[in-house]
Every structure is written in structure tokens, then in C-alpha cells.
Amino acid sequence: MRPELLQTFDELVACYPEGKEKSAILPILHLVQKENDGYLSVAVMDEVAAYLKIQPIEVYEVATFYTMFKLKPTGKYVLEVCQTGPCCLVGADGIIAHLQNTLGIGMNETSADGLFTLRGVECLAACGTAPVMQVGDYYCENLTPATTDALLTEMRDGTFFARMERENGD
Amino acid sequence: MLKVTIDHHTLEVPEGTTILQAARMLGPDKAPPAMCYYSTLEESGGKCRTCLVKIEKNSDQEPRPIPKLAASCRTLVQDGMVVANQSSEEVINARKDVVELLLINHPLDCPVCDQAGECDLQDLAFEHGVATTDYQEDRRRFEPQDIGDLIKLHMNRCILCYRCVFVADQLTDKRVHGILGRGDAAEIGTYIQNAITNDFSGNMIDVCPVGALTDKTFRFKSRVWFTKPMNAHRDCAQCCGNVVLWMKGNEILRVSARQNAFGEVEEFICNGCRFDSKSTEKWTIEGPTKISRHSVISQNHYAANPHTPWKGLPPC
Amino acid sequence: MGIKILLQDLDQDIFSIEGYRAKGGYESVRKAFSMPQDDIIEEVKKSGLRGRGGASFPTGLKWSFLDRKSGKPRYYVCNADESEPGTFKDRFLMEKIPHRLIEGMIVSSYALGAHKSYIYIRGELMWIANRLKRAIAEAYRDGFLGQNILGSGYDLDLYVHPGAGAYICGEETALLESLEGKRGNPRMKPPFSATVGLYGCPTVVNNVESIASIPWIVMNGGDAYAQIGIGKSTGTKLISACGHINNPGTYEIDLGMTVEEFIYSDAYCGGIKDGKELKAVIPGGSSVPILPKSLILKTAAGEPRLMTYESLMEGGFETGSMLGSGGFIVMDETTCIVRNTWNFARFYHHESCGQCSPCREGTGWIEKVLHRIEHGHGQSKDIDLIVDIARKMEGKTICSFGDAAGWPVASAVRHFRDEFEAHVNQKGCPFSC
Numbered sequence: 001m002r003p004e005l006l007q008t009f010d011e012l013v014a015c016y017p018e019g020k021e022k023s024a025i026l027p028i029l030h031l032v033q034k035e036n037d038g039y040l041s042v043a044v045m046d047e048v049a050a051y052l053k054i055q056p057i058e059v060y061e062v063a064t065f066y067t068m069f070k071l072k073p074t075g076k077y078v079l080e081v082c083q084t085g086p087c088c089l090v091g092a093d094g095i096i097a098h099l100q101n102t103l104g105i106g107m108n109e110t111s112a113d114g115l116f117t118l119r120g121v122e123c124l125a126a127c128g129t130a131p132v133m134q135v136g137d138y139y140c141e142n143l144t145p146a147t148t149d150a151l152l153t154e155m156r157d158g159t160f161f162a163r164m165e166r167e168n169g170d
Numbered sequence: 171m172l173k174v175t176i177d178h179h180t181l182e183v184p185e186g187t188t189i190l191q192a193a194r195m196l197g198p199d200k201a202p203p204a205m206c207y208y209s210t211l212e213e214s215g216g217k218c219r220t221c222l223v224k225i226e227k228n229s230d231q232e233p234r235p236i237p238k239l240a241a242s243c244r245t246l247v248q249d250g251m252v253v254a255n256q257s258s259e260e261v262i263n264a265r266k267d268v269v270e271l272l273l274i275n276h277p278l279d280c281p282v283c284d285q286a287g288e289c290d291l292q293d294l295a296f297e298h299g300v301a302t303t304d305y306q307e308d309r310r311r312f313e314p315q316d317i318g319d320l321i322k323l324h325m326n327r328c329i330l331c332y333r334c335v336f337v338a339d340q341l342t343d344k345r346v347h348g349i350l351g352r353g354d355a356a357e358i359g360t361y362i363q364n365a366i367t368n369d370f371s372g373n374m375i376d377v378c379p380v381g382a383l384t385d386k387t388f389r390f391k392s393r394v395w396f397t398k399p400m401n402a403h404r405d406c407a408q409c410c411g412n413v414v415l416w417m418k419g420n421e422i423l424r425v426s427a428r429q430n431a432f433g434e435v436e437e438f439i440c441n442g443c444r445f446d447s448k449s450t451e452k453w454t455i456e457g458p459t460k461i462s463r464h465s466v467i468s469q470n471h472y473a474a475n476p477h478t479p480w481k482g483l484p485p486c
Numbered sequence: 487m488g489i490k491i492l493l494q495d496l497d498q499d500i501f502s503i504e505g506y507r508a509k510g511g512y513e514s515v516r517k518a519f520s521m522p523q524d525d526i527i528e529e530v531k532k533s534g535l536r537g538r539g540g541a542s543f544p545t546g547l548k549w550s551f552l553d554r555k556s557g558k559p560r561y562y563v564c565n566a567d568e569s570e571p572g573t574f575k576d577r578f579l580m581e582k583i584p585h586r587l588i589e590g591m592i593v594s595s596y597a598l599g600a601h602k603s604y605i606y607i608r609g610e611l612m613w614i615a616n617r618l619k620r621a622i623a624e625a626y627r628d629g630f631l632g633q634n635i636l637g638s639g640y641d642l643d644l645y646v647h648p649g650a651g652a653y654i655c656g657e658e659t660a661l662l663e664s665l666e667g668k669r670g671n672p673r674m675k676p677p678f679s680a681t682v683g684l685y686g687c688p689t690v691v692n693n694v695e696s697i698a699s700i701p702w703i704v705m706n707g708g709d710a711y712a713q714i715g716i717g718k719s720t721g722t723k724l725i726s727a728c729g730h731i732n733n734p735g736t737y738e739i740d741l742g743m744t745v746e747e748f749i750y751s752d753a754y755c756g757g758i759k760d761g762k763e764l765k766a767v768i769p770g771g772s773s774v775p776i777l778p779k780s781l782i783l784k785t786a787a788g789e790p791r792l793m794t795y796e797s798l799m800e801g802g803f804e805t806g807s808m809l810g811s812g813g814f815i816v817m818d819e820t821t822c823i824v825r826n827t828w829n830f831a832r833f834y835h836h837e838s839c840g841q842c843s844p845c846r847e848g849t850g851w852i853e854k855v856l857h858r859i860e861h862g863h864g865q866s867k868d869i870d871l872i873v874d875i876a877r878k879m880e881g882k883t884i885c886s887f888g889d890a891a892g893w894p895v896a897s898a899v900r901h902f903r904d905e906f907e908a909h910v911n912q913k914g915c916p917f918s919c
Contacts, residue, residue, distance in 0.1 A: 027648060065352045066651045121651075
């Protein structure tokens with residue numbers, strides 16, 4: 001692990017009382033996943049275990065419980081479309097079908113160019129701005145086929161995250 | 171001491187006693203079934219929901235009934251508590267529901283399962299289940315796995331009682347297996363095809379209530395009811411050395427820890443005794459193991475004790 | 487339009503701490519420090535505020551259960567794991583007015599004697615977590631957090647902890663497990679969190695909206711809060727409305743408004759989209775019973791249905807529902823109830839933690855049967871079967887998830903049995919889905 005990353009780990013661990021370092025596992029795994037091309041390999045999970053002084057299996061147990069952690073390599077952009085009831089009332093199925101057609105991939109598949117992985121996820125707490133998909137740290141809401149296409153273009157151009165970061169002040 | 175009444179039997183128990191422990195004091199045939207609770211494993215219990223009981227009166231101080239059924243293995247006795255176990259139709263029906271749910275994804279491959287004849291789930295289904303189910307969907311499927319040279323994992327049969335995880339946590343210094351995934355996709359595993367090699371890992375087999383973890387050195391050697399269980403001991407530097415030898419003629423087919431009337435291991439044993447000591451000269455044989463008269467193992471009349479009051483329990 | 491307690495001044499810049507303070511923000515911290523802690527708890531009790539996460543347990547009472555004699559540290563935790571389908575009100579509040587929550591956290595933590603407090607926010611809302619972190623930094627800078635806050639001698643550190651994708655972590659004890667860095671398996675109760683909570687210490691967990699209501703209660707008094715609303719439904723409530731309506735969004739209402747006004751008034755939902763007919767409403771998030779138009783607008787006794795805890799429950803599970811989390815899901819006449827029920831069943835199957843057997847096995851079973859019915863492979867006995875599976879789970883699980891997974895199914899069959907039968911008889915979905 002890079003020394004800067006370890007320093008961030010230390011800062012995260014400091015949020016919890018002494019002896020309760022394991023509490024930092026979720027924030028640390030989020031960070032490590034981002035650093036490791038969007039997924040948690042056994043090697044990085046083992047490093048997290050070593051850092052937190054716990055057994056590797058404890059990291060695997062946690063990583064496999066939470067759906068945000070990806071255990072296999074993914075495309076550069078993971079399109080996580082909400083497929084729960086309220087989103088489906090207003091067209092989530094159509095957005096998923098549109099993405100499948102446009103990208104030529106099925107659910108949980110990655111496009112041949114390695115850019116996109118399509119996943120269905122459960123309620124994202126954005127039912128009033130449905131349909132919605134999560135991409136990285138951000139939500140894309142009120143999706144229509146046309147706005148979805150525009151977002152895909154931004155992603156292909158590599159400008160998507162820059163805009164999202166700018167708009168959210170991150 | 172606290173006074174508690176269970177199915178109209180009143181007894182006194184020390185503070186900190188659970189309802190299940192109190193019921194066990196009345197005898198194995200009076201106690202609720204327990205598929206996940208294990209008295210010697212800390213934090214065990216509460217998950218299988220087969221031990222649910224009705225609390226008709228919480229305590230003398232707070233005489234109200236508890237509206238929901240309570241997991242007796244994790245609920246402490248209060249002074250003056252009144253509990254209905256076998257005397258409550260609600261409890262009996264709830265248990266039937268839970269047993270049915272436990273069985274919907276269980277493969278019912280008893281004819282080819284090494285645990286048959288000493289399986290807690292088999293006994294539970296026989297005593298508390300219903301003969302039919304409306305379940306007609308596919309069952310979840312996993313491939314059998316070797317977790318090391320000595321233990322076979324049939325995840326299909328696992329009921330996620332967590333006992334083996336507690337054994338690994340509490341008996342060994344470095345746990346390599348655990349619960350992976352969640353919901354009905356959760357499984358016991360090592361994640362990276364890791365071998366479980368710890369000296370006490372074999373105890374996972376004994377605490378497993380079903381045939382999910384079986385002894386690879388015994389697999390398909392014999393039906394358990396064709397073996398003759400004998401108590402034996404030896405001097406062992408690692409463990410107590412008190413075991414049961416499962417014999418056919420003079421051959422030791424399997425070594426396991428001794429169990430009490432509730433099917434729980436009395437003292438855990440090491441892998442050296444369990445897997446590597448299968449010649450009779452290594453052991454001092456004490457005599458036949460007492461087996462419940464109702465157990466299928468006693469059908470061969472080995473050491474059947476007609477005075478044993480135990481009923482429907484695994485061998486001990 | 488009633489009084490605004492949570493969303494007041496939303497039309498102005500109250501996102502930054504400067505703007506928020508200019509509108510009187512953080513004044514309750516000063517006032518709280520001038521009050522004995524017990525008096526704050528008393529005001530909250532008097533307010534009648536009920537937990538806004540969905541369980542609606544009285545907040546003041548919950549506070550009074552906190553073990554303050556154990557000698558152990560006490561923890562205060564905000565449940566911002568908003569994941570109940572149909573619910574997006576907490577997210578709205580945190581996104582737009584993060585300081586309202588932070589102010590509430592400070593006052594509540596002080597009242598309960600906590601010196602380390604956590605906001606457990608669902609991991610998907612990472613950009614809101616980042617906003618909260620920046621707002622917390624502003625609050626530290628202005629002296630509302632840290633050592634000796636405003637010279638009071640009271641110290642508090644506040645942290646944001648992200649989850650990582652698990653609905654069950656909205657269950658209080660699963661949340662605490664997750665905060666301890668473990669799998670989000672709910673704990674067995676008793677003991678309750680008030681005595682054995684985070685790290686084995688006394689802990690109170692409250693919902694975002696509940697916490698954000700505290701500053702107003704401290705400033706204006708519990709009695710003033712209790713005067714809003716009707717009966718035991720006091721104060722204002724955020725309702726997040728979605729589905730087939732003209733104005734989806736988050737609304738702050740006085741508890742007591744009629745359901746009809748909420749659905750049809752332009753100030754709220756604005757009526758059904760595209761001039762269609764209302765068919766059904768799930769008024770409190772996916773876990774509460776669905777009601778057909780006839781029973782959501784009026785109770786079985788013919789009384790107008792009100793947006794209150796009591797009125798929505800009127801008729802029990804036979805003809806009533808619950809206010810729950812305030813996730814108000816509206817469905818028009820084109821909606822296939824079977825498909826929607828199957829969709830929710832899939833959600834619960836996916837989100838069951840798998841720790842206890844009835845829920846682990848039952849949620850999957852219900853989903854599979856509903857999938858068959860929706861896709862034309864159901865038999866008429868399957869309709870009773872799904873209700874029976876829900877009954878098999880109910881009341882037997884470690885936490886209330888097992889009950890919550892069953893209620894939508896039982897109520898859908900109760901009120902829309904003909905649609906289930908139509909799916910079976912026509913061997914397929916009669917709707918265009």
C-alpha cells in the first residue's frame with residue numbers, strides 16, 4: 001500500500017475509540033476498492049487484514065456481506081441501476097433495457113471495451129427522482145433514454161466524473 | 171435463586187440461567203430442540219429459531235405475557251417466569267413452521283449422507299416437523315468442497331448455525347473459515363480455497379448439527395448404525411484424550427469426542443486423537459458407549475440400555 | 487400550508503454554516519447548554535416526537551431508557567441508512583440542510599451525555615457523506631464541535647461512517663454491528679442498545695429526521711411541538727412521495743392533513759400523472775400494507791383518512807396500513823399489483839441478512855412463488871401459499887425484517903386477490919408488463 005494511503009487509514013481509525021480499529025473496515029474497504037481499479041482482490045483484502053490486525057477471513061466475511069464491494073474486476077464505469085418498485089413504476093425497466101441494447105451487454109456483464117459494467121441494485125433512496133442509477137460516488141437521476149445516452153457519451157469522453165465532482169464540490 | 175415454571179414443572183435456577191438451560195434441567199425430553207445453540211460455545215444460539223417458547227408470564231414483578239415467542243436459548247429466566255414449551259399449541263405450530271423452512275433448501279439426501287442416523291435435523295424433522303411441504307421450487311446448490319485433507323464441506327446441507335465458526339474462533343488461534351455472502355446465498359467457506367489445518371479443527375465436525383461437515387477419513391466407510399461405539403481414552407499432550415471409537419470388528423473407523431445427553435461435546439479433542447490414532451493399541455477401551463434406546467444406532471443393540479430415559483437424541 | 491420545522495428557509499442559502507446561522511441556526515446549542523440535561527429530555531418527552539425512521543417509538547421515552555449509571559461511555563448514533571423503498575426524505579434533508587442534522591446531533595448528544603457520536607449513512611450516499619463531512623468541519627471551525635464547546639465545558643466529536651450496501655443496517659442493532667466493523671446481522675434483544683449498544687456501551691440510535699426536529703423542540707419547547715398535529719401524532723413529518731404523481735418530492739406536513747389533500751393538492755403530490763385514476767397507495771415505505779383507493783382515502787368506517795399514525799392504522803391490518811417511514815408510493819390504474827409485490831419480495835429476499843432461518847428461507851420462497859405467478863406459471867393454491875409463507879415467518883425472527891417482508895404480500899393478496907387470480911387463470915400478466 002502507498003504510504004499516503006496508510007496515513008489515511010490511520011486517520012480513519014482515529015475516528016473510533018482505542019481498541020476498536022475494526023470499526024474502520026468499511027471506510028477503509030471503500031477507499032481501497034477505489035484505489036484498486038474498483039474491486040477488492042484477495043491481495044488487498046489481506047493487506048487490510050494485516051493493517052487492522054485481524055484475520056483475513058474477517059475481511060472476506062465483511063466484504064461479501066455488503067453489496068457495494070465488488071470482488072471481481074469491473075468496467076471503468078459501473079452503472080448500477082435501481083430496479084426496486086418505485087423506480088419500476090416510472091420506467092426503470094425501460095432504462096435497463098435501453099442500456100442493455102445500447103451497450104450490447106446483459107446484467108452483470110462488462111462491455112467489450114472494458115468501459116461499462118451493468119448491474120441492477122436495490123432501492124437507492126431516490127424514488128422521487130426515479131429512474132436512477134449510481135455511477136461511482138454519484139447518482140444520475142430522472143433518467144430518460146436521451147439523458148442516459150448523454151451520460152454515456154460523457155463517460156466515453158472521460159468528462160463524467162470531473163463534472164460530477166465539480167457540481168458536488170468534491 | 172429464581173423460580174421458573176416450564177410446562178407446569180416448577181424449579182429453581184441460579185440467576186443468569188436461560189430458559190433452555192432451565193428446561194434441560196428437567197431432562198432431555200422436556201427441553202426445546204436446539205440446532206444452533208451450543209452451551210460451551212460463547213455467543214451461539216438465537217439463529218435457528220427451533221427453540222422458540224411462549225412466555226406466559228414474564229416475572230412476578232412484571233407478570234405480563236411476552237407477545238412474541240422467545241428464543242429460549244438466549245432469553246434469561248426471570249423470577250416467577252412461566253413458560254410454555256411442549257404444552258403450547260402455538261409453540262408446537264411455530265416449530266413446525268421453522269422446521270419446514272429449515273428443510274426447504276436442505277437436500278434431503280439422507281440416503282447418501284454420512285450424518286444419517288446421527289443428524290440433529292433428521293431427528294428434529296421427525297419429532298417436530300410435518301410430513302409434507304408446499305415447497306416446489308429449486309433448492310440452492312453448492313458444490314461439495316474439501317476444506318483441507320480431513321474435512322468435507324457439503325454446503326447444500328448447512329443450516330448456517332454458525333457453530334463451526336465459533337469453534338474456530340474460540341478453540342483455534344487462527345480462524346480461516348467463516349460466513350460468506352448473505353441471505354440464502356450465505357455460505358460457510360474460506361473464500362480462497364484455504365485448508366483448515368488447526369489441531370482442533372476436527373471439532374467442527376462434531377458440533378455440526380447436520381451433514382455439512384463430515385470426517386473425510388470416515389466417509390462412506392460404514393453406516394453409523396453398523397458401527398459399535400466404544401468409550402476409550404489415552405494420554406494425550408494436546409487434549410483430554412477421552413473419546414468414542416466407532417468400531418467395526420477390531421477396526422476403528424472413526425474417532426469422535428464424547429457427547430452428553432443433549433448431543434453436545436463434553437470435552438473437545440485434538441486432531442491427533444481424531445484422525446491419526448486409529449489403531450486399537452493406542453487406546454484404553456473402557457466399554458460400550460451409552461446410546462439412547464431410541465437412536466437408530468441402538469438398533470444393532472450395542473450397549474442398549476433399557477433404563478436410559480433419553481429419547482430421540484444423537485449418540486452420546 | 488403548515489409550519490416548517492425541518493425544511494424552513496429551504497428557499498434561501500442555508501447550506502453553508504454562515505447562511506444557516508444567519509437564519510438562527512445553532513442557537514439551540516447555546517440554549518441547550520443553559521439547561522440541565524434532564525430538562526432537555528423532558529422537553530423531548532413532552533413534544534410527543536415519535537421515531538421518524540418507521541417504528542414511531544416515542545423519542546423522549548427511548549432517551550429516558552439510556553443507562554446513565556453504568557460508568558461506561560455513552561454513544562449517540564444517527565441512523566442515516568435510509569433504504570426503505572419509497573423513502574428519500576432523510577437524504578433530502580442531509581443533502582440540502584446538513585447543518586440541521588449536525589445541530590440536532592450536538593444538542594441530543596449533550597442531553598444524553600455522549601462525547602463521541604456517529605452518523606451512520608448508507609454508503610451509496612457517498613456524496614452526501616462528503617457534504618456532511620465538510621459541514622462538520624465548518625461546525626468545528628465555528629466552535630460547535632470539539633473541546634469545550636462554546637465555553638460550556640462539554641466536549642463532542644462527531645464522525646460520519648459510511649455503510650456499504652445493506653438495507654438491514656437500518657435495523658438499529660445491525661447498524662451497530664456494522665459500525666463495529668462486522669457483518670450487519672441484527673443482535674438478539676434483550677439486551678437493548680440503551681444498556682448494551684455500541685462497543686457494549688449504553689447507546690441511543692435515532693433517525694435523521696427525529697434528530698433534526700430536536701433543535702426546534704429545544705428552542706420552542708415540547709408543548710409547542712405537541713400542539714402541532716393531532717392526538718399522539720404530534721409535530722410535522724417529512725413525507726417523500728413518489729410513483730405516479732405529478733409532483734414527486736419531499737414534503738413537510740403537519741400530521742393531520744387528509745390523505746386526499748396530500749395526494750390531490752398542487753402544493754403536494756399534485757394528483758395522479760397523465761390524468762389517470764388512483765389505484766393504490768403504500769403510505770409508509772414498502773414494508774407497510776398496501777391500500778386500494780377506497781381504503782386510502784377513507785377508512786372502512788367511511789371517515790376521511792388522515793396523515794397520522796393513528797388514522798393510517800385505523801382498521802388494523804384488515805383495512806388499514808401504517809405511516810411508517812413516510813415513504814408514500816402512489817400507483818395508478820395501469821399498475822400491476824402482482825408485479826409490484828413480486829418486485830418488493832425480490833428486494834426483501836436480496837436484503838435478508840440470512841442469520842435466522844425463517845427469514846433467510848422464507849423471503850426466497852415467497853419471491854420464487856410470486857415470480858411464477860407473475861410470469862404465468864402460478865396455480866390458484868399459490869395465492870394462499872404466499873400468505874401462508876408470510877405467516878410462517880411472522881413473529882419468529884430475530885428482528886422485524888421477517889414481519890416487514892411478509893406484510894406487503896399479505897396485504898396485496900387481501901386487497902387485490904382478483905389480480906392474483908387473473909394472473910393464474912390467464913397464465914400470464916394481464917397488464918402490459
